[in-house]
Amino acid sequence: MPDPWEDPSEEIKDLLESMQKKFQGGFKFNWGLIAAVVLVLLAGIGALSAAYTVQPQEKAVVLRFGRFVGTSGPGIHFKIPFGVDTAIKVPTERVLQEEFGFRAQGVKGARTTYEEKAFKEESLMLTGDLNVADVEWIVQYKVSDPKKFLFNTRDVRKNLRDVSQSVLRRVVGDREVGSVLTTARAEIAEEAHRIMQEVLDRYDMGVRIITLKLQDVNPPESVRPAFNEVNSAKQEQEKLINEAEREYNRVIPEARGKAAQELAKAEGDATQVVNRAKGDADRFKSVLQAYRTAPRVTRTRLYLETIEEVYGRFKEMTIVDKGVQGLLPVFDARGAGAKP
Amino acid sequence: MNERRIVQTGIAAAVLLFAFRLTAYRISEWEQAIITQFGKPVGGAITKPGLHFKLPDPIQKTHRLDKRILNWDGFPNQIPTKDKKYIWVDTTARWRIKDPLLFIQTVRDEDGARSRLDGILDAVTRDVISGHNLVEAVRNSDRIIGVIAERNKAAEEMGEEPETSGTLEKIAVGREKISEMIIEKARKGLGEFGIEIIDVQMRRIAYEASVEAKVFDRMVSERQRIAERIRSFGKGERAKIMGKISRDLQEIQSKAYEKAEGIRGDGDGKAIRIYAGAMNSDPDFYEFLRTLEAYKKALPQDTRLILSTESKFLELLRKR
Numbered sequence: 001m002p003d004p005w006e007d008p009s010e011e012i013k014d015l016l017e018s019m020q021k022k023f024q025g026g027f028k029f030n031w032g033l034i035a036a037v038v039l040v041l042l043a044g045i046g047a048l049s050a051a052y053t054v055q056p057q058e059k060a061v062v063l064r065f066g067r068f069v070g071t072s073g074p075g076i077h078f079k080i081p082f083g084v085d086t087a088i089k090v091p092t093e094r095v096l097q098e099e100f101g102f103r104a105q106g107v108k109g110a111r112t113t114y115e116e117k118a119f120k121e122e123s124l125m126l127t128g129d130l131n132v133a134d135v136e137w138i139v140q141y142k143v144s145d146p147k148k149f150l151f152n153t154r155d156v157r158k159n160l161r162d163v164s165q166s167v168l169r170r171v172v173g174d175r176e177v178g179s180v181l182t183t184a185r186a187e188i189a190e191e192a193h194r195i196m197q198e199v200l201d202r203y204d205m206g207v208r209i210i211t212l213k214l215q216d217v218n219p220p221e222s223v224r225p226a227f228n229e230v231n232s233a234k235q236e237q238e239k240l241i242n243e244a245e246r247e248y249n250r251v252i253p254e255a256r257g258k259a260a261q262e263l264a265k266a267e268g269d270a271t272q273v274v275n276r277a278k279g280d281a282d283r284f285k286s287v288l289q290a291y292r293t294a295p296r297v298t299r300t301r302l303y304l305e306t307i308e309e310v311y312g313r314f315k316e317m318t319i320v321d322k323g324v325q326g327l328l329p330v331f332d333a334r335g336a337g338a339k340p
Numbered sequence: 341m342n343e344r345r346i347v348q349t350g351i352a353a354a355v356l357l358f359a360f361r362l363t364a365y366r367i368s369e370w371e372q373a374i375i376t377q378f379g380k381p382v383g384g385a386i387t388k389p390g391l392h393f394k395l396p397d398p399i400q401k402t403h404r405l406d407k408r409i410l411n412w413d414g415f416p417n418q419i420p421t422k423d424k425k426y427i428w429v430d431t432t433a434r435w436r437i438k439d440p441l442l443f444i445q446t447v448r449d450e451d452g453a454r455s456r457l458d459g460i461l462d463a464v465t466r467d468v469i470s471g472h473n474l475v476e477a478v479r480n481s482d483r484i485i486g487v488i489a490e491r492n493k494a495a496e497e498m499g500e501e502p503e504t505s506g507t508l509e510k511i512a513v514g515r516e517k518i519s520e521m522i523i524e525k526a527r528k529g530l531g532e533f534g535i536e537i538i539d540v541q542m543r544r545i546a547y548e549a550s551v552e553a554k555v556f557d558r559m560v561s562e563r564q565r566i567a568e569r570i571r572s573f574g575k576g577e578r579a580k581i582m583g584k585i586s587r588d589l590q591e592i593q594s595k596a597y598e599k600a601e602g603i604r605g606d607g608d609g610k611a612i613r614i615y616a617g618a619m620n621s622d623p624d625f626y627e628f629l630r631t632l633e634a635y636k637k638a639l640p641q642d643t644r645l646i647l648s649t650e651s652k653f654l655e656l657l658r659k660r
Contacts, residue, residue, distance in 0.1 A: 031343040035350060066368035067390035126545055128484040129508060130474065131559050132552070151369040153409040153434075162411070162432040166541035170515050173478040176488060177559075203409055203434065203538070222556050226563035233567035237574030244581035248588075255589050259596030266600030270607025277611030281618030287629065288622055299628065306632040307653055313641045321649045 046081040053077075057093035059146045062086070071146060090146035095210060098161055100168070101136030102215070124220060125169045131177035132223075136215040137189070139164050139196070141207050148206025156205055164212070167196045177219070181227070185214050362396035372407045372437070374444050375400050385440040403444055409434050409538060410450070412457045418548055419466050421474040426548035429477070431465050431522070433457065434538040435530070442534030453535060460529040461522070461540065468521050472513060477545055480515040484508060515542070 054060045056074045063069065063086045072087070079085035097104075101123025123134050141160065143149045153159055171192045175184050193212040200207055219227045291298045311317065367373055372387040377400050386392055387407065394400040416430040435457065437443045447453045469477060485508050513521070522540045530537055547555055619626040647654060 031346045031350075035346050038350075063368060063389075065389075065391035066366040066371065067388075068369050121544060121546070124546060126478045126547070128475075128479050129488070130478065130555070132547070132555060151408065154370070154406060155411055158411050158413075159409070159434065162413075162541055162543050165543045166432075169478075169542070169545065170480055173515060174480050174483055176484055179487075199539075205409075219559070220556060223559045223563070226560040226567075230563050230567045230570065233570040233574075237570050237577070240574035240578040241581070244578040244585075248581055248585050251585050252588050252592070255592045259592045262596040262600050263603070266603040270603045270610075273604075273607040273611045274614070277614040281614045284618045284626065284629070285621070288625060291625060292622075295625075302629070302632055306635055310635050310639050311645065311653075313639070314645045315642045317645045317647060319647045319649060319654065 049081040050078045051076060052079065052087045054087075054089060057091050058089045059092045060087040060089045061146050061150055063088070068147060068151070088150060090143055090149055092143045092146055095140050095142055098139045098141075098157070098164065099136075100138070100161075100164060101134070122165060125172050127172055127177040127180050128174050129176040132220050133172060133177055133180045134216070134218045134220050135168065135172060135180070136217070137164075137168060137192075137213060138215060139212050140210045142210055143206060144208035145206035148204055150206075152204045152206060156207060159203060159205060160200070160207065163199050164192075164196055167199065168192045171195065181217055181219060185217060189214050363393045364391055365394060365402050366391055367404075370406060370408045371404050372440050373405065374403045374440050376403060376444075381441055381444065387440075405437050405440050405443065406450070407437070409436055411435075412454065412461065414458070414461055414465070416544065417462060417466060419469045421469060421477070422471060423473045425474045426551050427469075427474060427477075428544065428546045428548060429465060429469055429542060430544035430546075431461065431540055432543050433461055433526075433540045436536045436538060437534060438536035439534030442532070444534075446533045447535075453533065456530070456533055457535070460526055464522050464525040464529070465540075468518055468525065472518060473509070473511075475509055476511050476513050477515055477518055477542065479511050482510050485510065518542070 052060065053076050054072060054074045058074065060072045060077065061068065061070075062072060062079060064080065064084060066086075069085075077087070079087055101119050103119065120134070123136050124132055125135055127133050139160065149156060168188075171188050172180055175188065180188065189212050193209055196212060197209050200209070218224065365373075367386055367389050369389045371389070372385055373392075374381050374385055375383055375394050377395070382400065394402065412433040412435055414431040414433070416428045418426060419429050420426050435453075437453075443453065447456055488508065519540050519542060523537055526537050526540065546552070649657065
């Protein structure tokens with residue numbers, strides 16, 4: 001067997017030379033030479049088509065006359081040439097992404113054209129209370145089994161898109177618009193993920209969903225202001241309540257303090273009254289004790305001292321004898337109330 | 341002699357190769373085939389992948405068919421539901437050629453199959469959807485009713501507006517069942533074409549445009565109702581707090597008055613008892629003493645006094 005890697009131009013040169021010889025020496029084929037040439041050419045072509053390289057993110061599925069014989073991982077591999085074996089490379093390590101309700105700009109701009117219609121069709125869906133929500137989401141997936149991926153369904157991507165839309169609508173259809181828009185996001189994504197994988201497994205598609213994530217979830221465009229109004233009403237409500245609480249806080253603690261002040265004052269008053277009474281009583285007792293030692297003298301002395309003090313204060317004094325009559329009308333009645 | 345051998349081998353190889361190319365055919369993993377002889381199918385379907393042989397082309401022909409799951413994509417259909425709501429329903433289906441021979445005989449190829457699928461699935465979808473209320477195609481369970489009831493109860497306790505008003509109707513079959521019914525009905529019609537229907541998915545259900553506008557209007561008014569209720573609730577809360585302020589204020593002030601007066605009264609009482617206790621030991625002397633004190637305090641200064649000689653003070657004067 002000649003070396004298949006030998007330079008073919010050498011061969012051709014040889015061939016031409018020998019042909020020339022043949023023509024010079026009369027027309028006679030050298031069959032052996034032709035056979036050799038044919039074999040060399042075939043071997044060259046065969047060797048070239050036998051080798052194939054599998055990239056790190058890929059796996060290759062090898063078919064012999066169309067029948068599956070095995071898969072091969074990254075690296076350089078050889079197969080039987082001349083169309084006996086075919087190797088189909090599948091990107092098993094790459095994470096593929098599908099978008100629903102929107103399309104990423106830029107790198108993925110060169111996608112098939114039928115998707116360039118209004119994406120609202122994908123994202124508007126009915127909720128369980130027959131309202132409409134605008135839900136955008138993505139699905140990321142990987143080829144988990146290249147054999148199933150190639151042999152079990154014809155259009156994996158389309159199936160995936162159809163199923164994802166159907167499943168998400170089913171999950172959203174079991175919830176009311178309020179929770180779809182707010183609290184149930186994670187729950188919806190999780191449930192849709194699970195059901196989607198179940199359905200795809202039923203098709204035995206060889207695909208594993210890695211994540212299903214909800215992106216923007218909104219009320220439909222024309223309803224959005226009304227939803228915002230609810231939010232602003234909530235703010236307003238809180239504002240009113242806060243204001244009232246503020247008023248409460250302004251008034252009540254102060255009133256409590258004032259009440260405490262009032263009590264303290266009353267306590268002070270009471271103490272004062274009692275203490276004064278005690279003082280007065282003590283004084284009286286002391287005086288009484290002393291008085292009892294000489295009651296008559298003391299009584300007289302006290303009386304006279306008082307009279308002295310009191311009368312001493314008057315500006316003028318008129319002493320009227322019993323015999324004098326009709327004098328009273330002369331005086332102003334003011335000074336007349338004296339003790340007899 | 342040697343040259344002749346080579347020529348003979350060469351020719352034999354060429355002939356064999358030619359014969360091989362005429363008679364051999366390959367079936368890939370995703371294919372199946374029917375062999376026809378002058379247009380008439382011979383033998384069963386070839387489903388095993390690999391190398392196969394037949395008589396050369398003009399006599400026997402291969403008809404390759406797909407073995408994989410195939411898609412069918414319906415046109416969105418406008419269908420009235422049983423409760424007279426107009427909706428767009430967009431269905432897709434997955435199917436497979438189950439009986440290649442029957443398939444070839446009845447529909448020839450995938451295009452033929454597609455037109456049958458169009459006819460049957462569209463009709464079946466229309467039948468099933470229009471035979472049920474809208475909710476049946478939207479919801480899959482009655483879970484939402486419980487959730488809403490619970491939420492409304494909680495909201496009621498909080499004095500808030502329930503998000504959804506009214507009652508949601510219960511479903512009798514549900515979305516998955518609707519799909520199954522479509523599959524079931526379609527399966528009957530498609531069996532005779534050698535087609536197996538694997539599933540039908542309702543990819544999209546949407547309100548018809550004019551209905552949609554009304555739904556949006558309703559959603560708007562519903563939100564406005566909720567917003568108004570929320571605002572009003574806020575005002576009510578404020579009024580409650582204001583009421584609480586005046587109540588608490590009155591309470592605090594009057595309590596303080598009550599306590600203060602009590603304390604003062606106690607003090608006064610105590611004082612009276614103390615006075616009485618002391619004075620009672622000699623009421624007469626107390627009266628005397630206190631009267632003198634009262635004179636001192638009560639009689640004004642710088643005034644004029646008229647005294648009768650009869651007074652006790654002047655007794656001594658008189659006696660002289």
